[in-house]
Amino acid sequence: MEITCRQLTQEEFQDALAIRIKVFVDEQNVPIELEQDEYDQKATHFGAFVNGKLVGTGRLVITEEGGKIGRMAVLKEYRGSGAGLKLLNFIVDYCQQLGLKQAYLSSQTHAIGFYEKAGFKAEGGIYDDAGIPHRTMRIIF
Numbered sequence: 001m002e003i004t005c006r007q008l009t010q011e012e013f014q015d016a017l018a019i020r021i022k023v024f025v026d027e028q029n030v031p032i033e034l035e036q037d038e039y040d041q042k043a044t045h046f047g048a049f050v051n052g053k054l055v056g057t058g059r060l061v062i063t064e065e066g067g068k069i070g071r072m073a074v075l076k077e078y079r080g081s082g083a084g085l086k087l088l089n090f091i092v093d094y095c096q097q098l099g100l101k102q103a104y105l106s107s108q109t110h111a112i113g114f115y116e117k118a119g120f121k122a123e124g125g126i127y128d129d130a131g132i133p134h135r136t137m138r139i140i141f
Contacts, residue, residue: 058073068103088118107122
């Protein structure tokens with residue numbers, strides 16, 4: 001299985017959005033109006049491809065604090081394949097290439113171990129986001 005990651009084109013955004021809807025709206029019952037937001041227009045979107053098929057996505061929004069990674073989603077049948085971690089590391093590398101000092105994200109509590117594999121550290125308490133418990137995670141470069 002060949003896993004590649006890259007920045008998505010504008011035309012590929014709809015395919016990435018379809019993955020997000022499948023994962024967040026269909027599987028996790030996040031309301032559709034919360035899944036898409038104003039940051040989609042200014043974010044840089046990334047994809048993980050297995051044998052040329054888009055199977056995962058994530059986005060990066062540059063803030064005063066650094067790179068905010070979000071909307072990480074991998075199709076159920078590809079979870080555990082390494083595609084998500086490869087994508088996350090690709091986005092982190094992109095942040096470093098931009099000269100950012102840190103990246104941060106809002107992790108669902110069940111996914112904290114996944115983000116720790118890439119060097120992120122949990123901080124602060126647990127909070128609710130769209131009915132799902134989350135925790136802030138950060139990596140300093």
